[in-house]
Amino acid sequence: MLKVTQLECRRGDRRLFTDLNFSLSAGTLLHVRGRNGSGKTTLLRTLCGLFTPEHGELLWRGESIRQLGDDYRREVLYFGHLNGIKGDLTGIENLSIAATLAGNTISQSSVWAALARIGLTGFEDLPTRMLSQGQKKRVALARLMLSTAPLWILDEPFTALDVDAVALLQTLISDHIAAGGLAILTTHQAVPLTSGQVAHLDLGD
Numbered sequence: 140m141l142k143v144t145q146l147e148c149r150r151g152d153r154r155l156f157t158d159l160n161f162s163l164s165a166g167t168l169l170h171v172r173g174r175n176g177s178g179k180t181t182l183l184r185t186l187c188g189l190f191t192p193e194h195g196e197l198l199w200r201g202e203s204i205r206q207l208g209d210d211y212r213r214e215v216l217y218f219g220h221l222n223g224i225k226g227d228l229t230g231i232e233n234l235s236i237a238a239t240l241a242g243n244t245i246s247q248s249s250v251w252a253a254l255a256r257i258g259l260t261g262f263e264d265l266p267t268r269m270l271s272q273g274q275k276k277r278v279a280l281a282r283l284m285l286s287t288a289p290l291w292i293l294d295e296p297f298t299a300l301d302v303d304a305v306a307l308l309q310t311l312i313s314d315h316i317a318a319g320g321l322a323i324l325t326t327h328q329a330v331p332l333t334s335g336q337v338a339h340l341d342l343g344d
């Protein structure tokens with residue numbers, strides 16, 4: 140589904156990686172590993188089409204992601220360091236808007252149910268700036284339950300989560316992979332999956 144060939148990325152004068160090649164089929168989790176500054180976030184942003192590589196080709200279902208443009212972006216759920224949630228909006232509003240922007244039609248009841256499953260019952264109507272760091276992250280993670288995107292790109296999704304939330308996120312990722320989805324993630328924690336294939340990519344030396 141996703142094929143990367145001869146990928147090279149630079150930041151300023153630094154070449155982060157070069158001649159990176161891999162392909163991922165449906166039902167696979169790719170765990171990108173590497174020390175701080177090795178280029179993991181840069182790679183993930185490149186795979187989303189948010190950062191332009193120096194060299195290389197990125198194919199989604201055999202077509203260039205650049206040419207696919209919005210058709211590709213609709214297939215991707217990106218979870219970056221900043222969580223992508225707006226502090227002035229409630230959890231309900233954040234999730235509803237994120238779904239609309241992704242082109243999904245979702246019911247209000249499914250949004251409430253997602254927040255309940257992620258452990259935020261009673262916090263649905265508060266502006267998210269009033270939530271703790273872990274609770275904000277939970278709001279952002281509830282997007283995974285409402286998304287139909289086949290490709291999840293998750294940058295350090297486990298950070299700031301407590302044990303229960305980590306377990307729930309592992310379940311969500313496992314279910315996504317088992318259903319034939321793809322996930323690419325960075326984490327410094329072990330990521331046991333109950334189903335599907337796990338591949339590893341090591342950046343840096």
Ligand SMILES: Nc1ncnc2c1ncn2[C@@H]1O[C@H](COP(=O)(O)OP(=O)(O)OP(=O)(O)O)[C@@H](O)[C@H]1O
Nearest residue numbers: 150151153155173174175176177178179180181182
């Ligand atoms: N906007 C930027 N402008 C210039 N250099 C940048 C920029 N963003 C990142 N870099 C540099 O690119 C390198 C790789 O950064 P990146 O965030 O991709 O690493 P990472 O592997 O995700 O690190 P970490 O594990 O600390 O999150 C770093 O040396 C960083 O200083």
